[in-house]
Structure formats: structure tokens, C-alpha cells
Amino acid sequence: MKKIILITICIVLGLIIQPYFVYSAEDNDTNSEIELLNEKIAEKKSKIKKLEESIEQVKKDINSKRLEATSLKNQIYILDNRTTQIELDIEATKEKLDTLTLEIKALEFKIDSKEEDISKQKIMLAELIRTINYESDKNYLEIIAAYDNFSDFYNRVQYLQVVEEDLGKSAKTLRLAKVDLEEKKDITETRKKSYEDLKIELDEKMDSYQEQIFNKENLLFQTKSSENAFQTLLNSLRTQYQAIEAEITSVEREVRNKLEAQKKFTSESDKNFDGLFSWPSQSRYVTAYFHDPEYPYRHVFEHNAIDIRSGQGTPVRAAASGYIGKARVCSASSCYAYIMLLHSDNFSTLYGHLSKIVVSEEQFVTRGDIIGYSGGTPGTVGAGPFVTGPHLHFEIRKNGIPVNPLNYLVKDW
Template sequence: MAVINKNKKIFFAVFLTAAVFMAVFFIAGTTPVFGADSVDEYNEDIDLKKKAIDSIKEKIDQYNKQIKQKQSESLSLKNQLAILENEIKKNELDIERTSLEIEKLNLEISKLESEIVKTEKNIQNQKKYLAEYIRTININDKKSYLEVLLQKRSFSEFFDQVEYLYQMQNDVKNTLQKVTDLKATLQADKSEMEAKKTDNEKLIDELKEHRDNLDEKRFVKGELLVQSKQSEIQFKDLVYKLKLEEQQINAEITTLERKIRDELEKREAQEKFKGFGPAKFIWPVPSKYVTAYFHDPDYPYRYIFEHPAIDIRASQGTSVKAAESGYVARAKDAGMGYSYIMIIHNDGFSTVYGHVSKILVKEDQYVNKGDIIALSGGKPKTPGAGKLTSGPHLHFEVRSNGIPVNPLEYLP
């Protein structure tokens, strides 16, 4: 009897085969078609963008070589203007390249979105196929052995259908695997799309940085032409005065720090100073966007001095916080000149906050990490900005035993 029941189920399954595959055919026939043409068009557009980007990169490399060549030559007004002009052209190409990269990335995102929709439809269709198969089996499983047997014309037909059944069972197994694979593909595509969206946001920030750099270079070039009066003699005199001013500021900071550390050692207040603990810095402004790096080769005033700090993007008037607890050694309000604050910390560290538009602390005062000490500045021809600035930002130095070090190595 058990053998009969087993054969009965086999016969029922065979009987259902045609109906199930007709249902599958119907489902497949109504599936929206995402043609290869659409994918090919995306790929063609992406390839065109990539070729354009590669072409621009080659031009940028040429300008970089010209800039390095000019930087290795002796300092002159003509040479410095040539460097700035090359940097301006390079920045213009950087803007064009980044814009194309954003367009390329948007095409890749659109392509992925199309593929995700296609995969989701495919998964639904495969699920319908399996559901139809199971539903039909459940309906026809109620038929008797005699009813099925009477429908067969010969044993040859029976064995053909049994073989067909086994093939169908394999197809069902393959379909289940296909659904699993499609789900994995879907998840991978969604993850890739999210990653590309994140990359897109970074490129938008990068584009803004290139535009800011372009504005900066144009401003510096314009100021150089005005201040030098397009005269080599005036230029050399200007460079001499600016270098002297920078050396005086650096000497003032170094000498003052050494002097105050010696005084603190003799004071009872040193116990309070030591109570601040090891120096662990925080970012002094909300933004962590660096517009000029420590010893940056692209720093616009590098022909005057090596940049001993990082410049952090900050709108004019942004609150500036003490990066670590310490003692205010200098709070210099230079009017329309270069205003800055220096704070001395434990472990031989000190920090300098430059181009501040308003000072909110006093010298010989202790501050805690995170206390607001100033408002940022840097906008040309505004209080505290000084001469060597091209836009709003915070100049932030970290010094170890009086020597400037890379702040990014000490910030979280």
C-alpha cells in the first residue's frame, strides 16, 4: 500500500507538470523587460566620463610638473606669478575633473538602481513560480490513483513523464538556489549603491574645496600684483618684510613659551597646572575640514615660510575652543594685524590659534578643555586677519617643546 501511495504522488506530480510550466510561462511573459540597451547606454556613458577624467588627469599632471619646476627656480615676481597661474589652471581642471567624477558616480548609482529593480522583479517572479507549483500540487494531490492511471496511454508515456518529473524537480531546486543568489546580488547592489552615495557626498565636499582653492589662488595673485606693483624690486622688499614679520611672531611665541614655563615651575600654581593631566587634544572648531596642511606644498604663501599649522575651515565668527586645558600665555589683539592666542599645556605642548577676530580670554588665565576662547576670523582686511590670509578659517598650531609639529598627529 505504501508503494502505491508513493507512486500515486509521482503520478500526481507528473500530471501537474504541464500546468505548472504554463503558469511559469505566463509569469515570465508578463515580466517587465529591462533591456540590455539600457544597461549598455549606462556603460557607454560611464566609459565616456572615465575617458574624459583620465584625459584631464594627464593635463593636471603636466601642470604639477610645471609648478614643481618653477618652485625649484629662484624666487622672483615673474616666477611666483607663473606658479600661481599654473595653480589656478590646475584648480580649474580639478573642478572639471571632480564634476565629471560626480556625474560618472551618479550614472553608476542610476545603473545600480535599475539593476536593483530588475533583481527585485526577478525574485518576485521566481517566488510566484514556486508558489504556483506548490499550490497546484496541493490541489491535484487529492485525485485518486485510478483517475491518474486512466489518463495514461502507455508505459512508455509514463516513463517519459517520470523522467520529465525528475527534471522538473531539479529545475525547482535550481530555482530555489537562484532566489538565494538573487537575494545575495540584491544585497550586494544595495550596499554598493550606499557606498557610492557616500563617495558622492565626499566628492561634493571635494568640489567645494577645489572652488575655495581657486578663489584663494586668484585672491593671492591679485593681492601680489597690487602689493608688488608688478615690480621685481617691490616684490623682493615685500617678501623681506613678510618673512621678517613671520620670524618675529615665531620668535615671540618660542621665547614667551620658554619664559612662562620657567615661571610656572616656580609658582604654587604649578600644582594646578599639573592637575590638568596629560595633553589630549580636541578639534578647536566644529569643522574638521582642513584647507591647508602642515608644511603643505600647495600653501599659497610657501614662498615666504613653511606652513607650521593646519588651516581649518570656519565661517567668520565661529566659536573657537581650547583644544586642551592649560594656561593662556599670550592673547595678542593686533587690531587689523595678525591676532592670536597661545595656550601652554602639560607634557611640553602648546597650541596657537591664529587669525582670530575677537579674543575672549586674558593672559595669565587658566582655561579648561572646550572653553570658548575666541571667535574665528581670517577674512581679508578684517580685525585679526593680518596680511597672509585669503579667506575665513582658523590657523591652528600644535607645538612640542616650542617646535611646530603636525596637529593631525595629535587630534582624534
């Protein structure tokens, strides 16, 4: 009888252990593939780190040159180094894309392996359940009668307890394996989303690269490589900027006083305004930041806005409800077309380099309404003199003073 019990235990243990031996060669192949992918990932990350170090060095060189007197030679040097910086950034982005591809592949291997583990655990669980069900179908008298002595019966009871314990362990292992599988699937989806976002970022950096090349060519064309012509251009840009700023300040004060006298900011304009603004365009890619040290015209004036990457003719929407304080329509490329929108709580928003304006002054608009279309392509109507490529110039002002838009925009990305 002891021999029979021993044989039975060996059979059950064989059922439990067998799947691991069946799949062991395949598991080893999978582990080897994952190790190889991890080695490639480590190599990519090392290369990315070196590229980022090179980018930081180029940035330091640019910042150092900015401290020197503004000259055509220095500006060309800065533009050349900005081009180099973007080239390195593009290369680093491509390496990041490759890294994500490898990480996704490694995760897919792990998911396949985990699904095989789950399948094996299910087989083990089924065998253990069948064994317990078979034993539970017998009544106590039948079980006792099957043994010659109490010792054999006791051994059988001990064996069934082991089987039940194995059942509990297998169920727990299966449950944990499923949790691990779902986590790996979630990570894979996150990596895939990051990959798609990075592809968009790469396209935008490629556009920035072309802009830098254009900026240099345009600067050399406008100045005819003459330092005197460059200084004349700077003075002209500075004068135009000061005139636009004076106009914006004056118009905002005048129109706001008029609207407040008419009690316009105590009705529909105040509804649901919480001091937060929606993004004025579909894009969330910022090409120049508020008071950006890398802004190409910073030696002429401070950049009191963010520039948002927007293709020529992209719809521009009201960031919050309010009244149109100024809608400057242009018919020439040298003219700076913009909309100033007045909101309650002494907030205002400004949308610049517009190719088309579809609202009129003192008109009330609600958050999300289309008020115009973006521009900024050099040489196009409404682009104005301060352009490097198609984008939307977006300002937020509080009490007439420019503030960082990123501190007030809804974080919906």
C-alpha cells in the first residue's frame, strides 16, 4: 500500500513539474533574446547620454557668445551653433526612438513568456483540482476500507493535505502571474504612446532645423553680410517692437475702461472664469518660452510670450471668454497682425503673427471660439518683422503686465 501511495504522489508531482521541463529550452531562448535586447538598450542609452552632454556643451558655447557685444559675426556664430545643437538633438531623439523600439520588443518577449507561464499554471491547477475532486467523491467508509491499517490511511490523508496546499500555492502563483502580465501590458502601451509622441517631436525638431538654416540665410540676405546693415536692422526691429508694445498698452487701457463703464465684465464674461486658460491651438509644442534665453531676438527685446508650433493657416481659438480689444488686420508681410482679447479679473491674452482674423473689435467671444488663423511664415501677410517660421505668438497679461502663460494654461497634455 505504501508503494501505491508513493507511486501516486510521484505521478501528481510529475504532472506539476512536467511543464517546466517541457518549456525549459524555449524559456532559455527567450531569456537569451531579452538579455541581448537589454545589452542593445544599454548601448543606446550610453550613446544618448553622450549626445546630451554634447548638446549641453553647445548650449554653454552659445550662452557665452551671447554675453559678448551684439554683432553680425556673433549672431552667425550663435545660429551655426543652434543648428549644431538641433542636429545633435535630432540624433538623440532618433536614438531614443530606437531604444523605445527595443524596450517594446523586450516587453513583448516577457509578455509571451508570462502567458506561457500562466498556461502552465492553469494545467497544474486543473490536475490538482481533478485529483481533489476524485478523492472527494469517495465516502469515509469506502476510503477506510481501502486500507489494511491506520498507518496507510494516515499517509493517504497527509498526501491529500499536500495536494490541497499545492492547489493553494498554484492558485496564488497564477493570480500573481496575471497581475504581472497586466502590468507588463500597461508598460508596453505606455512605451508605445511615448514612441508616437517622440515621432511627433522628431518631426517638429526637423522643422526647427530648417528654420535655423533659413534664419541664417535670411540674415545674410538682409544685411548683405554688412555689420552696419546689421546694426541698422537691429535698430529698426527695436523701434517697431516699441511701437507695437505702446499700442497694445494704450489700447488695452482704453478699451477696458470703456467696457467696465458699460458693466460688460459683470455679466457673461465672468461666468465660470477661474483664472485658467485653454490652449489657443491644437499643438502643445512650444518653440520659444517666456523670457527665453535662446530667443533669437533677445538682444533686441525680451520675449514676453510663448511661441507655439502651428502650421500656416491653423485655427486659433479664444483661450477664455472675453471681448476683442484689438483686431489688427494687415495687408502686408511687414505688418504684425494680432488679436488682443480682454477678460475679467484684469487678464488679457494676445495672439500674434495671424494670417487671417475673423472677429471684430468689442465682439464677445466664448472660450474655444475660432478667432483667427495662425501665420508667421516669413514673407506672408500679417507675419510681421519678428518671425523665424510658422507659429503662434501667445501672451497672457495681468494688469497689463506680461506673465508666463505656462503658469496659467490648463495642463491637458
